[in-house]
Structures are given as structure tokens and as C-alpha cells.
Amino acid sequence: MALDIDQLDDSVMEFLTERHLATLTTLRTDGSPHVVAVGFSYDPVAQVARVITWATSQKAINVGRMEARGQHAAVCQVDGGRWLTLEGPVRLVTNDVQPGIDGYTARYQQPKERDDRAVLEIKVTKILGRA
Secondary structure, three states, X not given: OEEOXXXXXXXXXXXXXXXXXXXXXXXXXXXXXXXXXXXXXXXXXXXXXXXXXXXXXXXXXHHHHHHHHOOEEEEEEEEOOEXXXXXXXXEEEOOOOHHHHHHHHHHOOOOOOOOOEEEEEEEOOEEEEEO
16 A cells, blocks of 8 residues: 655654664665665655665665666565555765664664764655555
8 A cells, every 4th residue: 555655644653663673675786686674764854764784784785786776775664464665766875874873763772883884765755554
């Protein structure tokens, strides 16, 4: 079920702030899916989902390549019958990672310090699910 990203109801917003892990799907060089468990945050004003990682992780490498090709990524969280998938074009951020760190801290906990921190940003263009 597609949701209107400009008018998400309270149950959706609550689900996006509860502490749940998700899966991130990116694409390998051969086009096959690379799916990993992640924590993510959602900024409803910017309509951006953020995943923190490190610059040399496979997901960061995939996203760097996907960004250049204009490809999309997805994060999906599930809790019983509730689920949401957020999809959109993805980009790799290495210079201003603080919004990703702040979002992760608010939803989960303060992440460990890293000199090579990177943030994967999905500009959400579609949300599917039921919250």
C-alpha cells in the first residue's frame, strides 16, 4: 500500500521513531541486491532517510556507485503486521555527517566515534506499508 509522503499519519510517524532495526537494500556491481541490517532515521521535513556507516563499508561503496548512476535504494522495517519501506535515489555523504549521527542518536543511541564516518541518504520518493 503506497502512502502519501506529504501527509504521513501519526501511526506512521510513531513507527518511524520507535526503536526498530531495518534492512537496507543497495545494488552490487552485477545488479544483484546487497541486503544488510541497519539502524536508520527519517527526517520528515527533508523527506530523507539516513543510515550511518563508514566510508569503506560495502554499502557505502555500493551507494557511491549507485549515486553516480542515479539508482535507488530502500530501507524496510518490520514489526509483526506493521511494515514500512522507504525508497528513493541514494547518495553518499562524507563531509556533513552530523544529521545522520543526530538522527541515529535520537532513535537508537550515541554511535561510536569514527574518523571515517559516512552517511547514506535516501531522498524518499515512495513509502509503502502499513503502520
